[in-house]
Amino acid sequence: MRRTRTALLATVAAGALVLTACSSGGGGGNSTTENKDAKVKQSKSAQQLAGQITFGDDAASKGPAEPVPGATPGGTMNVLERDSYTHLDPGQIYVSNEGQLATLIHRGLTTYKLDNAGKYTVVGDLATNSGEQSDGGKTWTYHLKDGIKFQDGTPITSKDIRWSVERLFAPFITNGPAYLQQWLANTAGTDYRKLLPDGPYKGAHLPDTLLSTPDAKTIVFHFPKPQTDTPYLFAMPGYSVVDSAKDTKQAYDKAPVASGPYMIKNFDQGKSMTLVKNPNWDPNTDSARHQYVDTFAITFNHQAEDSTKRLMSDSGENQTSVSFDNAVDTDNTPKVVGDPAIYKRTVAGYQPFVGQIDFNMKRLTDFDVRKALALAIPTKAVYQALGAEYGAEYAGGFLSPSLAGYQKADPLGKAANPNGDAAAAKKILTDAGKLNTKITYAYVNTTAGQQYSVTIATALKAAGFDVQRKELPSDTYYDLIGKVDNQYDIYASAWGADWPSASTVIPPVFDGRTIADQAPNYAHVNDAHINSEIDRIEALTDPAAAQKAWFDLNTYIVTKVIPGVPTVYYKQLQLFGSKVGGAVYNNMFSAIDATKLFVKQ
């Protein structure tokens, strides 16, 4: 259920000032002078993903984690963050920067393990493995490891897991993911709250037919429908464990009890946070995390430009600095990738987002028109604005390379032809007798949004469309295009998967039965084949078969339905100081992996 505003290219203009200095600016340089290493690194991160993400067994889930080569313990690491953390209660954590922090302080039933070879495995975190399914994927059993404790030394038991699940139904939990609750209640939307209106706080509990805890170390989930993505689900930070004895409800959001390798020493909202080692975290129980750094000193309000410039300078304490979430800002990207000394201090990888231009299927009912639009629309401008290959990759389909089982495909030739193919589009229109079809193109009214709209409008005019550009204010953009009866034909949006499975992309975005105001099916596509395929694939119990089926369905949508055209896969380039070791990009967190960092002595 994630969407991004960066999709709108809403780059905020810095203050205007006329620099009357000598004009040495410009001169972006030829692409031939660009850093070769950069391209290698970029393609490597893509290759790492080509392999499947597997569900780990007991052996894979056993701690301690594989040591990071050359790692030395100790030291303080400075962390430059843009946004302060609004939520620390696991049940309230959904957004990526809080999720990134959660990997250090919270633990759940499962997590992602990234090994030194770059392979991702879903492993048991508090649980001994990634989950044992039975009853065709409806029943999932987890056994807790020995020696897992909260920061005060209290052992974590099945009671805490049950509590953590049941409190998600309480009215004050409003910001976290709702998948688990919906699966248990077998409903959509927020109707799940009726299942346990007050959470566990007034003595009511979920019945054993849904969630049973036969002993202190066993938890069994009984879902009404098969849920084959359960191991991914429990790796979401939003389903981390909460201490049932110390649950302070709303106040827990400011002072949670840690279960991960670090705990919060102090937190000055909006200014700083200090994380110190959690003495009750036992490395032998954790197959994914490390505890090399003594202290993380996090400071907030560092815009991307600020953090990038500090880290580029690499002076003084910036040498031991890093940013968990800030990417290199697009204006500095050419400098960062152009200087090998700086570039070697970067990591790069994918974000979960895929940009697309939606075609409003309620208005554009003619397939030929949609096909012509899909062929004509150029994607180069959005690619450039995100920082070329360091911030984006031309998309061939709606499923991102960060999803399990990704297969590179470009059935419409969009990735191969980022300027669009106006001639081919015009031919389709001419053959169909649809020349001069009126297309109302809604775009977000920012400088960059306007610029992109010019390239699209120019290309569509060249292809023989009558383009009407309609600017929408950036703060209400998604509200306006989210209306089912909106009067626009094409508009941009972006969607990000919640876990690396297409089941968090295709069902929400392309299932015709979910069309509603503000639902993410912005194209209002309602295709019988897509709907039936979604039901079929969701019932598959073999993850590999499901992955293949999702990608086949993606190809069908891209070529046979065309409810939109994919533009780019979002990527990210991150920079760190020269004394920061163990820096590696984790595509599952879509950021640098905080659990592997160490300070070089």
Added chain:
Amino acid sequence: MTSSTETTLAGPPGEPGQIADSGTAAPAELAGRSPGQLMWQRFKRDRTGVISAYVVGFFFLVGIFAPVISKLYGKDPYTLYGTNEPGLLNDFGYPIAPNGGMSSRFWFGIEPNLGRDVFMQLVYGIRTSLSIAVAVTLAVTATAIVMGVTAGYVGGKTDYFIGRVTDLLMALPAQLFFVAVMPVVTAVFVSPVDETPTYLRVVALISVQWFLGWMGLARLLRGQVLSLREREFIEAARVTGASSWRIVRRELLPNLVTPILVQSTLMLPAFVTAEAGLSFLGVGLIEPTPDWGRMFARGAEVYQNDLTYMFFPGIAMVVFIVAFNLLGDSVRDAFDPKAAR
């Protein structure tokens, strides 16, 4: 009239023609010059003023003859040269050639990302901005004259009413008002499926600026009229039975030329910057209409990698505003040499 009578009386007897001939040289120098002519002579002696006038004139010529320049230069402000031709922009969308892609072909370089010609963008941007500013100035001046003179001359309840309206409008924060109203104005008149026509945006821009632009000058004129209407020559005109309309037109307005001219020359550059400011904030003219203000907005975003792109519109704007303000000062000095600088 009086001086010529005196000359005739005081002159020695003889042929009138001869007297006139011999006498013209000296007295004619002293006589027969309107305040306008005096002002013009003083203005011509002010070198700063003259240079500023040439600079300002140059900008207006550039604006007026933009299509001619485009034809001679062989490019237009809409073609996406950089997008259409490979080799002009790099992967990040910035010009490959140094100095923002300046070359004998693209004199001021090419725009980042879209790859349009900066020189043409600037010339047409000046045309857009100046025509809007001139229109606003004309509208504002006309309104201010009507409101100010009416209030001052009629007085009483009318004066009170106009005065309060002026107060009210002056209390509105102008910039905030523009930002809030512009989208509404465009939304009201256009069907949601059609593109907002450029002329409508222009009209809306002119209207909102006009609506909150006239009060200062109107107040100034009201004050002038208040002091003038008690003077003897107005009394005299009234006694002779002249209509109000005639008094305003023949007696008052000629005496108001100075503040009107001075104020409007100072207002025009302010409207140019206001229009640029609105475009900078994203409520002015939108792509693809070339616009001076939007060039800054874009320049502010790309200055780290392409400083040149901000350089040309920035310098042009600074030169224009400084020149126009100096011109306004010179005009004021020429009209009223006694005013202390």
